[in-house]
Amino acid sequence: MGCDLVRVSAYLDNELSETEREDFETHARECPACAEELQRMRRVIAMSTAYAPPMDLHARVMGRIRQDDVASTRTERMPRRWRVALVAVAASLLAVALGYLWMRGPQQPPSTPMAIHLPQNQEMEQRELAVTPPELAVPDPMKVAQDTQPLEETKPLPFTLAGTVAGGTPTAVLVSTETGKQAVAGIGTEVAPGVFVKEIRQGEVVFDNNGVDQTLTKGAVSTPSAPDMSGVWKVTVKEGGERADEFVAVIKVEGTTITMKPVDEPNAEAVSGTLTGLRFTMARATEVERWDIEGTVAPDGKSMSADAIVTRVDGSEQPTQYTATGEKMDPSALLAAAQREKLKAQIRDEVQAMYPPLKSYAEANNSVMPPSLAALVPDYADEAMYASTPERRITYHAGLSLFDVSLHKEPAYSDTLAVMSQQMLAHEQSLRKAYGRDLPIAPMILEVAYPGEKISATLTVMGGVRVTDESVPSAGPVPQAAQNAMRASDQNNLKQLGLVIKMYQNEHRFECTPPGWLTVYPEYLTDINVLTSPWDEEGTLSYVYFFPARSQNELLEIGAAVSGDPNLVGVDLSTVEIPSAIPKLQSEIPMVADNRDIPGEAEARRNILFLDGHVENMKMEEWETRIAPFIGR
Amino acid sequence: MDGTDQELMRAVSRGDPKAFELWCTKLERPLYGYAYGMVRNVHDAQDIVQETLLRVYRLAKERRLRDDPGSTRSLAFGIAHNLAVDAHRRRRGVQPVSEAHPAEAYRSAEASLVREQVERAVQELPEKQRAAWMLRSYGELTYAEIAGVLDISLDEVKVGIHRARKRLATLLDRDGQYVGGRSHGM
Numbered sequence: 001m002g003c004d005l006v007r008v009s010a011y012l013d014n015e016l017s018e019t020e021r022e023d024f025e026t027h028a029r030e031c032p033a034c035a036e037e038l039q040r041m042r043r044v045i046a047m048s049t050a051y052a053p054p055m056d057l058h059a060r061v062m063g064r065i066r067q068d069d070v071a072s073t074r075t076e077r078m079p080r081r082w083r084v085a086l087v088a089v090a091a092s093l094l095a096v097a098l099g100y101l102w103m104r105g106p107q108q109p110p111s112t113p114m115a116i117h118l119p120q121n122q123e124m125e126q127r128e129l130a131v132t133p134p135e136l137a138v139p140d141p142m143k144v145a146q147d148t149q150p151l152e153e154t155k156p157l158p159f160t161l162a163g164t165v166a167g168g169t170p171t172a173v174l175v176s177t178e179t180g181k182q183a184v185a186g187i188g189t190e191v192a193p194g195v196f197v198k199e200i201r202q203g204e205v206v207f208d209n210n211g212v213d214q215t216l217t218k219g220a221v222s223t224p225s226a227p228d229m230s231g232v233w234k235v236t237v238k239e240g241g242e243r244a245d246e247f248v249a250v251i252k253v254e255g256t257t258i259t260m261k262p263v264d265e266p267n268a269e270a271v272s273g274t275l276t277g278l279r280f281t282m283a284r285a286t287e288v289e290r291w292d293i294e295g296t297v298a299p300d301g302k303s304m305s306a307d308a309i310v311t312r313v314d315g316s317e318q319p320t321q322y323t324a325t326g327e328k329m330d331p332s333a334l335l336a337a338a339q340r341e342k343l344k345a346q347i348r349d350e351v352q353a354m355y356p357p358l359k360s361y362a363e364a365n366n367s368v369m370p371p372s373l374a375a376l377v378p379d380y381a382d383e384a385m386y387a388s389t390p391e392r393r394i395t396y397h398a399g400l401s402l403f404d405v406s407l408h409k410e411p412a413y414s415d416t417l418a419v420m421s422q423q424m425l426a427h428e429q430s431l432r433k434a435y436g437r438d439l440p441i442a443p444m445i446l447e448v449a450y451p452g453e454k455i456s457a458t459l460t461v462m463g464g465v466r467v468t469d470e471s472v473p474s475a476g477p478v479p480q481a482a483q484n485a486m487r488a489s490d491q492n493n494l495k496q497l498g499l500v501i502k503m504y505q506n507e508h509r510f511e512c513t514p515p516g517w518l519t520v521y522p523e524y525l526t527d528i529n530v531l532t533s534p535w536d537e538e539g540t541l542s543y544v545y546f547f548p549a550r551s552q553n554e555l556l557e558i559g560a561a562v563s564g565d566p567n568l569v570g571v572d573l574s575t576v577e578i579p580s581a582i583p584k585l586q587s588e589i590p591m592v593a594d595n596r597d598i599p600g601e602a603e604a605r606r607n608i609l610f611l612d613g614h615v616e617n618m619k620m621e622e623w624e625t626r627i628a629p630f631i632g633r
Numbered sequence: 634m635d636g637t638d639q640e641l642m643r644a645v646s647r648g649d650p651k652a653f654e655l656w657c658t659k660l661e662r663p664l665y666g667y668a669y670g671m672v673r674n675v676h677d678a679q680d681i682v683q684e685t686l687l688r689v690y691r692l693a694k695e696r697r698l699r700d701d702p703g704s705t706r707s708l709a710f711g712i713a714h715n716l717a718v719d720a721h722r723r724r725r726g727v728q729p730v731s732e733a734h735p736a737e738a739y740r741s742a743e744a745s746l747v748r749e750q751v752e753r754a755v756q757e758l759p760e761k762q763r764a765a766w767m768l769r770s771y772g773e774l775t776y777a778e779i780a781g782v783l784d785i786s787l788d789e790v791k792v793g794i795h796r797a798r799k800r801l802a803t804l805l806d807r808d809g810q811y812v813g814g815r816s817h818g819m
Contacts, residue, residue, distance in 0.1 A: 005795065005799075006791055006792055006795045008795065009791070009794050009795035009798055010776070010791050010795070013769060013775075013776065013794070015775065015776045015791070040802050041795075041798050041802070043802075044798045044801050044802050044805070045770070045798070047747050047748075047751050047801075047805065048751055048766075048770040048771075048801070049748065049770075050662070050663070050665075050666025050667070050669070050670065050770065050771035051665070051666060051669050051670075051748075052662070052665075052666075053661055053662055053665035053666075053678075053679070053682070054675065054679065057661055057665060057679060057682060058657065058658060058661055060679065060683060061657055061661060061682060061683050061686050061687075062654060062657065064683045064686075064687055065650075065653075065686065065687055065690050068687055068690070068691070069650075481639075481640030481641070482640060482644070485640065485641055485644075485652065485655055488655065489651065489654070489655045489658075492655075492658055529654075534651050
């Protein structure tokens with residue numbers, strides 16, 4: 001009867017081709033055996049469900065992977081002599097400024113700026129920039145340009161003359177200096193853009209090179225004049241095709257002498273060598289190793305490439321070969337970037353200054369931050385300090401405590417406050433030490449937006465300031481697929497935070513939500529990176545947590561009050577059975593949300609986690625009605 | 634295999650850590666389901682998932698992955714399969730292989746019973762059939778991917794899975810779970 005029961009499984013698994021599927025469906029309608037087999041297999045499939053993994057599996061997997069990452073970075077061999085550490089270009093702007101001064105040479109005695117100590121890290125650097133008088137922070141790049149040699153007007157000819165043939169139609173044999181290929185040219189031939197053969201004599205050709213006469217003699221190599229290499233260069237070093245280092249260096253050319261110096265090593269000896277035509281060679285020897293660099297610069301003087309061989313003096317290791325490429329940096333862009341950094345540093349200081357009054361208030365008030373900024377005036381600060389103006393807009397998040405623990409109002413709980421806050425501080429310090437950087441754990445108390453400058457800053461309860469530059473353009477529009485993936489990963493973060501809150505609630509007195517992320521790390525929140533959305537840089541706390549240290553019942557009461565449902569308001573929800581209302585309320589109480597709009601969306605949207613654990617991608621139009629009523633309660 | 638998967642896989646094969654994490658969230662569940670089904674031990678299953686994803690991550694970092702989602706999934710399950718076989722071998726004779734999975738609170742007692750019976754019945758399947766069936770039911774792989782993991786032909790996969798299901802139906806009927814009449818079984 002043409003029954004092939006094996007097809008049943010393949011059909012159910014969607015493994016038949018379209019025609020096979022149609023065939024089977026037609027057949028199964030008439031064949032009771034196949035129809036029954038279909039039913040049977042469906043039931044078996046429904047019964048075969050897999051066990052769900054333990055909740056912390058993802059965190060464990062990622063933890064293991066990160067551990068491996070850390071281990072492998074430590075053992076990765078970094079080139080020793082190009083530089084010790086990777087330098088972010090933006091981070092070395094002050095150094096660039098110093099580099100300019102170095103490049104301009106001794107005719108401009110470097111007074112004040114040289115007295116500035118070389119910054120040890122980015123944060124210090126920004127502070128230094130802020131205190132440096134503007135005219136000293138970055139020298140005028142136009143002045144720098146004047147100090148350098150102008151480019152020669154006439155471009156060198158890209159070939160040599162192999163010989164001439166006299167006769168009725170005199171011809172010249174030219175050899176390309178780039179490819180080595182020969183070409184025959186007569187009078188009037190255009191041999192290069194704008195270059196025509198004008199006259200052919202015995203062993204000599206006269207060209208019209210863009211309106212200028214130029215003579216090429218047989219055998220004479222037309223030496224291309226050295227392009228202007230002087231300036232600030234961004235150099236990328238590769239070893240075996242892998243990017244090994246990136247740094248900013250100042251290159252100075254005087255006559256045929258070329259000197260290069262990485263800007264963040266102002267005390268190191270410069271590498272020097274000679275520049276002939278488009279080729280340069282440089283060498284530097286230290287006690288242990290010697291490096292030889294050979295490269296060429298592009299005729300426009302804006303890019304270069306080089307090979308470097310590093311040899312151990314004692315011959316203990318095989319020479320290492322690196323390749324490097326360089327790009328000349330645009331002085332005006334550098335200046336603009338330096339000014340931008342300076343502005344950001346000023347904003348950082350401004351926001352940093354907002355912390356001490358808040359802290360003093362909290363210290364005097366059981367560690368709890370003021371209910372509103374107005375409470376600080378006049379005892380702790382004057383009005384102007386926190387005033388929102390057209391230039392800056394301040395948003396304050398009330399209800400947080402100094403130690404990321406606004407503990408439950410229950411008396412027994414607040415008795416332990418002093419002990420706990422000490423423990424929290426110690427915990428935070430040890431984490432910071434272990435991670436070697438700030439953790440995105442402390443919630444923010446203040447957000448300051450500078451709309452005109454497209455800069456925003458946040459201040460955390462621990463006194464940390466983070467400045468975000470919103471003018472930095474993303475590298476083109478994000479592809480839709482990547483955008484979807486990012487949105488999904490953000491929602492996944494929120495879902496995990498939902499689990500953290502649920503787990504903590506289940507195990508704590510009064511079913512309290514966690515006082516803050518610091519409290520639950522690493523016991524419940526095993527992976528700290530969950531706190532950072534995919535579009536924020538590492539170490540950013542990307543989410544607002546609305547209800548720290550609140551009991552389930554209190555949250556439901558808030559929900560009932562906001563909902564305005566007369567059946568719920570004023571009712572003790574923990575004792576009264578309202579089976580349908582409670583799940584509904586839970587799905588309406590917001591817990592955690594993106595702290596800014598999802599970038600790249602057509603309309604303003606954020607992902608929101610609700611008390612019941614579901615995550616919603618919500619239009620900001622709805623924020624006012626659905627989320628705002630809960631904030632500040 | 635939609636465009637998102639392709640895009641994601643391209644990012645994974647470039648060694649992008651965020652993309653890899655996202656990919657992991659998609660794969661952990663089926664991988665764990667399969668690993669647990671094979672070794673029936675929570676700790677071993679977790680270790681297998683960890684080790685598998687770590688190995689794939691290393692390959693991704695070395696740019697040795699292709700950006701085809703199916704082949705990477707096969708690769709992951711291939712690694713997990715080998716690890717599971719190893720773990721199974723190590724455990725044999727040391728302690729009873731079977732260890733009850735911690736109860737899942739949200740499941741009804743009835744559902745748990747069915748699952749237990751399926752588990753037991755699965756253990757009675759011949760090895761190849763069992764692996765193919767698990768890769769399909771727990772690992773959610775396509776037939777082609779299963780063929781890749783177990784290094785058998787597509788037809789063997791097709792027949793193996795069907796036979797496994799038929800046998801399960803019979804075993805479950807025997808255990809009192811109604812699956813369907815026995816007239817067409819076996």
